[in-house]
Amino acid sequence: MHIRHDGRVALVTGAAQGIGQAIAKGLQEGGARVHVADRDARGVTGFATAHDLTAHVLDVSERKAAADVVHAIVAREGGLDILVNAAGGVRGQVGRPIEEVSEDDWRAIFQANVDGAFWLAQAVATPMRQAGFGRIVNIASGAGLRPSLTGIQAYTAAKHALVGLTKQLSQDLGRFGITCNAIAPGFVRSNPATERQWESYGAEGQARLVGSIHTRRLGTADDIAAAVLFLASAKAGWISGQIVSVDGGRS
Numbered sequence: 456m457h458i459r460h461d462g463r464v465a466l467v468t469g470a471a472q473g474i475g476q477a478i479a480k481g482l483q484e485g486g487a488r489v490h491v492a493d494r495d496a497r498g499v500t501g502f503a504t505a506h507d508l509t510a511h512v513l514d515v516s517e518r519k520a521a522a523d524v525v526h527a528i529v530a531r532e533g534g535l536d537i538l539v540n541a542a543g544g545v546r547g548q549v550g551r552p553i554e555e556v557s558e559d560d561w562r563a564i565f566q567a568n569v570d571g572a573f574w575l576a577q578a579v580a581t582p583m584r585q586a587g588f589g590r591i592v593n594i595a596s597g598a599g600l601r602p603s604l605t606g607i608q609a610y611t612a613a614k615h616a617l618v619g620l621t622k623q624l625s626q627d628l629g630r631f632g633i634t635c636n637a638i639a640p641g642f643v644r645s646n647p648a649t650e651r652q653w654e655s656y657g658a659e660g661q662a663r664l665v666g667s668i669h670t671r672r673l674g675t676a677d678d679i680a681a682a683v684l685f686l687a688s689a690k691a692g693w694i695s696g697q698i699v700s701v702d703g704g705r706s
């Protein structure tokens with residue numbers, strides 16, 4: 456089976472870091488015209504320039520700005536077939552006792568991981584419906600299915616919310632040829648925050664983590680991208696509302 460995306464137009468958010476970048480590159484290799492978006496202007500424009508993609512500097516939590524980016528892509532390309540919501544993460548936070556979490560910290564994580572995915576899904580729904588085809592893939596987390604390795608309450612709650620949103624969007628949009636699925640990645644050393652997290656485990660903790668993974672290795676951004684590329688393809692047209700754990704198997 457060949458997974459191709461020829462002629463498709465894709466938008467990948469969170470593409471200033473590892474997982475979003477691996478997904479964008481994979482879609483481009485599959486023949487899609489790829490737009491990338493991130494609030495990190497330097498990161499996303501540098502990546503786009505290096506790989507001949509189109510960059511959008513966007514804070515996905517701003518509803519109007521998110522809609523404007525979608526409208527600009529549709530005006531230029533004639534449609535938008537694939538949306539991958541990879542923006543999110545822990546926004547520089549670490550696990551803390553519940554009493555120490557500020558309102559701003561709580562909201563920043565929800566805005567990045569949940570609000571943005573909804574604003575963008577809302578904006579792409581009309582063009583995808585008109586085309587009778589759409590693929591929405593949300594990058595959730597193992598923290599969307601169980602407590603988080605990070606210990607960050609807002610992150611766990613936000614990723615659980617993203618899992619719920621994925622199921623609801625699937626029910627709402629499936630009849631129009633639009634599927635919506637989520638990937639729940641295991642731990643991937645894909646950004647400075649995960650590097651710090653990995654270091655903090657120490658040799659013993661690292662061995663324990665790897666030992667709890669059935670395949671006995673950490674995953675890579677390309678492992679996550681591979682599942683996204685399939686769900687974003689025409690071949691995955693009868694898979695919707697699913698949360699696919701890509702984590703090497705966890706004990």
Ligand SMILES: NC(=O)c1ccc[n+]([C@@H]2O[C@H](COP(=O)([O-])OP(=O)(O)OC[C@H]3O[C@@H](n4cnc5c(N)ncnc54)[C@H](O)[C@@H]3O)[C@@H](O)[C@H]2O)c1
Pocket residue numbers: 468469470471472473474475492493494495498513514515516540541542543544545566567571594595596597639640641642643644645646647648649
């Ligand atoms: N790395 C892991 O171990 C892991 C595990 C499970 C899930 N995830 C999820 O995978 C996705 C990609 O993670 P990653 O490790 O590549 O990088 P990451 O978690 O550092 O962040 C992803 C990107 O999102 C961008 N971003 C954050 N808030 C934004 C906003 N409001 N608007 C626009 N962009 C924003 C950041 O600038 C960054 O480039 C995230 O959603 C993350 O939660 C990662």
